[in-house]
Amino acid sequence: MTLHEIISDGMTVANPEHESHTLSERARRHLWMHFSRLGSYSETSDIPVMVRGEGAYIYDARGNRYLDGISGLFTSSLGHGRRDIAAVAAQQMSELEYFPIWTYAHPRAIELAEKLASLAPGDLNRVFFTSGGGEGVESAWKLARQYHRLRGESDRYKVISRDIAYHGTTMGALTITSVQSYRTPFEPLVPGAIKIPNTNTYRSPMYQANPAAFGEWNASQIEEAILREGPDTVAAVFLEPVQNAGGCLTPPPGYFQKVREICDRYGVLLVSDEVICAYGRLGTWFGGQKYDFVPDIMVTAKGLTAGYAPLGAMIVSDRIAEPFLHGDESFLHGFTWAGHPTSSAVALKVIDIIETEHVLENVTSNQDYFRDALETLRDIPIVGDVRGTGYFYGVELVKDQGTKETFEGDEAEHLLRGHLSPELFRRGLICRSDDRGDPVVQFAPPLIVGRSEIDWMVGTLREVLEDSLHLL
Numbered sequence: 001m002t003l004h005e006i007i008s009d010g011m012t013v014a015n016p017e018h019e020s021h022t023l024s025e026r027a028r029r030h031l032w033m034h035f036s037r038l039g040s041y042s043e044t045s046d047i048p049v050m051v052r053g054e055g056a057y058i059y060d061a062r063g064n065r066y067l068d069g070i071s072g073l074f075t076s077s078l079g080h081g082r083r084d085i086a087a088v089a090a091q092q093m094s095e096l097e098y099f100p101i102w103t104y105a106h107p108r109a110i111e112l113a114e115k116l117a118s119l120a121p122g123d124l125n126r127v128f129f130t131s132g133g134g135e136g137v138e139s140a141w142k143l144a145r146q147y148h149r150l151r152g153e154s155d156r157y158k159v160i161s162r163d164i165a166y167h168g169t170t171m172g173a174l175t176i177t178s179v180q181s182y183r184t185p186f187e188p189l190v191p192g193a194i195k196i197p198n199t200n201t202y203r204s205p206m207y208q209a210n211p212a213a214f215g216e217w218n219a220s221q222i223e224e225a226i227l228r229e230g231p232d233t234v235a236a237v238f239l240e241p242v243q244n245a246g247g248c249l250t251p252p253p254g255y256f257q258k259v260r261e262i263c264d265r266y267g268v269l270l271v272s273d274e275v276i277c278a279y280g281r282l283g284t285w286f287g288g289q290k291y292d293f294v295p296d297i298m299v300t301a302k303g304l305t306a307g308y309a310p311l312g313a314m315i316v317s318d319r320i321a322e323p324f325l326h327g328d329e330s331f332l333h334g335f336t337w338a339g340h341p342t343s344s345a346v347a348l349k350v351i352d353i354i355e356t357e358h359v360l361e362n363v364t365s366n367q368d369y370f371r372d373a374l375e376t377l378r379d380i381p382i383v384g385d386v387r388g389t390g391y392f393y394g395v396e397l398v399k400d401q402g403t404k405e406t407f408e409g410d411e412a413e414h415l416l417r418g419h420l421s422p423e424l425f426r427r428g429l430i431c432r433s434d435d436r437g438d439p440v441v442q443f444a445p446p447l448i449v450g451r452s453e454i455d456w457m458v459g460t461l462r463e464v465l466e467d468s469l470h471l472l
Helices: 003-008 016-030 083-095 107-119 133-150 171-176 180-186 211-229 255-266 318-324 341-356 359-379 409-426 451-471
Strands: 050-054 057-060 065-068 124-130 158-162 193-196 234-239 269-273 297-300 312-317 383-389 392-400 432-434 440-443
Touching: 065 451, 083 341, 107 124, 107 312, 107 341, 124 133, 124 318, 133 171, 133 234, 133 269, 133 297, 133 312, 133 318, 158 171, 158 211, 171 180, 193 211, 211 234, 211 255, 234 255, 255 269, 312 318, 341 359, 359 383, 359 392, 359 451, 409 432, 409 451
Parallel strands: 158 193, 158 234, 234 269, 269 297
Antiparallel strands: 050 057, 057 065, 124 312, 297 312, 383 392, 392 440, 432 440
């Protein structure tokens, strides 16, 4: 019996410390972990090894339990260990384990595409499957470029995105990404990436007292970029409804309506990157519904399968699909695993659970409680801002609440990675300490959690933040 089976069955491991250390050592020798400082794990510093999950909790090889306050990676929206989803996957594997959707179709991909079209707003009725979010962003830029080319506008290749925004790591998606530390090792990237200010109202000295004016100004930066580059050269604008990197940056009032008007005026496609924001994270099926706008293309992933299988979906307007529906034209793009039968079956089951178990209602009924609980942390001197919506919140940390002076360099490193992250983990809470921009702590728990879990997460963060004051 493996260690995983032993812990899953609730049996006692004879020497869990030894077993955990052995797994960690094997990982250190052979596993290349993503976005990880491999050199930071010494022989005396074990790599955390997670072996099972149940509901909102995850368990490591030592048997320690952690509340998954970040849903794995904004992904495990229905929690861990659901046997009903596993049963659907097993049934599909026994029926049709795999077949591509390259010139073929299979029932689960058809059913899922139909279901997503029924949920999506406006005329977003055509679904192009991917394996995940970064692939979806890459696909959307390629689609935008080919769409314009088919309409005789071959010079439209440029893409606009916001400062600090993260959109993926493939070369095209990395070009759209605006986190410079991720970009530098791989430059030169794809030509044509234009960057504009993000919607961080807290860091807007001119408009903080007037969010609507900030929204007007912020959207106007997109128009200025289009005019500066030349409207006939810009293919698309990529925006998240709530921007992840930088710490859950919500849009000012009227922002997306203004952006929609600008894109329509200049024939630029509006792409909503909803890899995180879709499927209930903001309390709605899609982030665009939260902020009352309809994009030309939506990129989705993560919560689509709640982490039980890899899958992404680019949901496209009928208008954008139309040039590909005639003659011998085709979108010359695809992925081996996209629309995988098992992943599609899992996604259908996840959508059914969201509907039948009233998951969206759980988020909307608790989102204000969640925010109010986080707002109580403002009495801690290093808490500068609380922002977000739904089950997606960030707490920005500052050296001085009055001046909003931020932590930078070694100070941020010491605070986030030297103290906050390991101490929260030690106390049984997994969340995200992020310094892509100003330092923030992020929460995005499974959409099934209630107020008791919210209270525990916020209470634990309070204890750790208060303990950190003596370090500054």
